[in-house]
Amino acid sequence: MKLKEDWSAATYLRFEDERTRPAADLLARVPLEAASLAVDLGCGPGNSTALIARRFPEAKLVGVDSSPDMLRAAQKRVPDAAFVEADLADWSPDRTPDLVFANAALQWLPDHETLFPRLMRLVAPGGALAVQIPDNRSEPSHALMAEVARDGRWAGRIAHAGESRAEILSGEAYFDLLAPHADSVDVWRTTYLHPLDGAGAIASWLKATGLRPYLDPLDEEERKVFLALYVDRLRAFYPERGAGKVLLRFPRLFVVATRR
Numbered sequence: 001m002k003l004k005e006d007w008s009a010a011t012y013l014r015f016e017d018e019r020t021r022p023a024a025d026l027l028a029r030v031p032l033e034a035a036s037l038a039v040d041l042g043c044g045p046g047n048s049t050a051l052i053a054r055r056f057p058e059a060k061l062v063g064v065d066s067s068p069d070m071l072r073a074a075q076k077r078v079p080d081a082a083f084v085e086a087d088l089a090d091w092s093p094d095r096t097p098d099l100v101f102a103n104a105a106l107q108w109l110p111d112h113e114t115l116f117p118r119l120m121r122l123v124a125p126g127g128a129l130a131v132q133i134p135d136n137r138s139e140p141s142h143a144l145m146a147e148v149a150r151d152g153r154w155a156g157r158i159a160h161a162g163e164s165r166a167e168i169l170s171g172e173a174y175f176d177l178l179a180p181h182a183d184s185v186d187v188w189r190t191t192y193l194h195p196l197d198g199a200g201a202i203a204s205w206l207k208a209t210g211l212r213p214y215l216d217p218l219d220e221e222e223r224k225v226f227l228a229l230y231v232d233r234l235r236a237f238y239p240e241r242g243a244g245k246v247l248l249r250f251p252r253l254f255v256v257a258t259r260r
């Protein structure tokens, strides 16, 4: 996804625990004893890379991301890993990795029908491809940003901003794409219910990710108005519960395949 503004590591890490939990859940299902080379695609600020380093201390680790700000943060966090600035759409490793890991990154890349088999073919025989993608486009959190985009004076610029994310396929479709190259394909879905401090916190969370294509084309004043309208609509769908918390429902799709 090419936007005017770079991703922000600091904004992304505001919800670090919640964002890293699916990466840990994904890694827990990777059935490898050891790895000599592991790559972390869309490594972001290195939170997922650090987990891989802990699990496979013997591995050479390479993190790949297109954001200079994310890569700076990642290099600080995991100094022993190598980090590469590249577009995942056409990046390929110098040698064959045992683990290709992508947590919360591939939703920004198009054409999963071609992408997933291509990534699988990068993996060494006996190695693993492990992917988690948010599957929240039909959730109110995302439907409402599209609604505000269509309703405002900015509609001409951002009514279709949600389309910069890939069409997520069904779990069955990912199984069918990977099975011809795999000894095993494990597909599952987890819906997290994250307790957050009110509707404003949902907007803060998504400002680092899903809201970026909507906010990027707007000027400072328009962003403020957009966010106020968005938070207002969120309140109806995410009512306050005990202790002032709202629950952000967040479905995610996981795929772990071992290479034949």
Ligand SMILES: C[S@@+](CC[C@H](N)C(=O)[O-])C[C@H]1O[C@@H](n2cnc3c(N)ncnc32)[C@H](O)[C@@H]1O
Pocket: 001, 007, 019, 020, 023, 041, 042, 043, 044, 045, 046, 047, 048, 064, 065, 066, 067, 070, 086, 087, 088, 089, 102, 103, 104, 105, 108, 109, 209
């Ligand atoms: C939501 S963050 C995920 C960070 C980390 N993997 C984690 O587990 O939390 C997504 C990352 O993917 C990167 N990204 C998005 N599109 C990309 C592309 N086409 N090529 C390389 N990196 C990309 C972004 O810069 C961002 O750092």
